[in-house]
Amino acid sequence: MTPDASGADAVIDAVTAVFLVAGALMSLAAAVGLLRFPDLMSRMHAATKPQVLGLFLLLAAIGLQMRSWWVWPVLVVAWIFQLLTVPVSAHMVGRSGYRTKHGHRELLAADELEAVVLKAAGERAEEKAAGLRTNRSPG
Amino acid sequence: MKDLVLIITAVILSLAAAGAIIRIAVGPSLLDRVLASDVLLAILGAALAIDMAVNRHLNNLMLLVALTVIGFIGSVTVARFVADRREQPHDS
Numbered sequence: 001m002t003p004d005a006s007g008a009d010a011v012i013d014a015v016t017a018v019f020l021v022a023g024a025l026m027s028l029a030a031a032v033g034l035l036r037f038p039d040l041m042s043r044m045h046a047a048t049k050p051q052v053l054g055l056f057l058l059l060a061a062i063g064l065q066m067r068s069w070w071v072w073p074v075l076v077v078a079w080i081f082q083l084l085t086v087p088v089s090a091h092m093v094g095r096s097g098y099r100t101k102h103g104h105r106e107l108l109a110a111d112e113l114e115a116v117v118l119k120a121a122g123e124r125a126e127e128k129a130a131g132l133r134t135n136r137s138p139g
Numbered sequence: 140m141k142d143l144v145l146i147i148t149a150v151i152l153s154l155a156a157a158g159a160i161i162r163i164a165v166g167p168s169l170l171d172r173v174l175a176s177d178v179l180l181a182i183l184g185a186a187l188a189i190d191m192a193v194n195r196h197l198n199n200l201m202l203l204v205a206l207t208v209i210g211f212i213g214s215v216t217v218a219r220f221v222a223d224r225r226e227q228p229h230d231s
Contacts, residue, residue: 001141001193017144020189024151027182031158034178040170043162047174050155050181058188065192074197078204085211089177092218097170100221 001065012064019061026054040102044090051086055079141193148189156182173217180210 001013026049033046059075098113105111159182162175184206187199 001144001195003141013140016192017140020144020148020192021151023185024148024155024189027155027178027185028151028158030178030181031155031162034162034175035158040168040174043171043174047178047181050178050185054181054185055188058185058192061192062188062197065195066197071197074200078200078207081204082207085207089211089214089218092215093170093174096218096221100168100170102168102170 012067016061016064019057019064023050023054023057023061026050026057030054038107039104040097041094042107044094044097048086048090051082055082145189145193152182152186152189169217169221173214177210177214180206 001016002009030046030049033049034043037043037046056079059079063072063075156179159175159179163172163179166172166175184203187203187206191197191199
């Protein structure tokens with residue numbers, strides 16, 4: 001940041017300051033959510049805030065401060081990389097959290113995965129029974 | 140202005156890191172701890188990004204990307220491990 005900014009510099013510095021503080025507040029929101037939410041799934045909801053929106057605000061602040069166009073593609077690449085990896089890891093954590101029964105079932109409004117899991121389990125049991133009858137492995 | 144922003148963000152990020160560390164310490168299950176350490180990693184990345192923005196350099200940008208990869212590999216590996224360990228009694 002420029003020490004004695006005036007004109008456009010002052011405006012850019014003010015926007016940068018707002019972005020930085022807002023991006024830091026996202027981390028605080030995630031920490032508060034981690035501490036106060038009851039189960040794994042709702043904590044996962046809170047945990048995504050600094051990873052996506054917080055990082056976006058902070059990278060935008062960097063782009064504003066560097067005052068050159070060539071940094072923007074680099075920052076976009078860094079952000080898109082985060083956007084690609086965060087859903088995958090969240091999916092894995094949520095999947096194993098559901099399977100090992102970490103969630104509070106009574107807090108859910110709807111559990112659409114349960115029907116799918118039951119159906120898959122039933123099909124697997126049928127296949128196993130058929131395999132035992134004909135004495136060969138299915139498929 | 141520069142010092143003010145630095146102090147405010149430092150306080151906020153310290154509080155956030157303290158909250159994440161508390162969740163790592165008391166978290167009832169392994170997955171809660173994985174999630175909290177992911178958040179801690181994001182807070183670390185936020186600190187690096189704020190340093191870059193305030194002091195106008197790009198030295199940490201590659202470190203930021205590497206941090207993303209580390210968090211991704213870490214949480215996917217641990218999630219896989221937990222799923223494997225608990226599923227086996229059901230299958231047999």
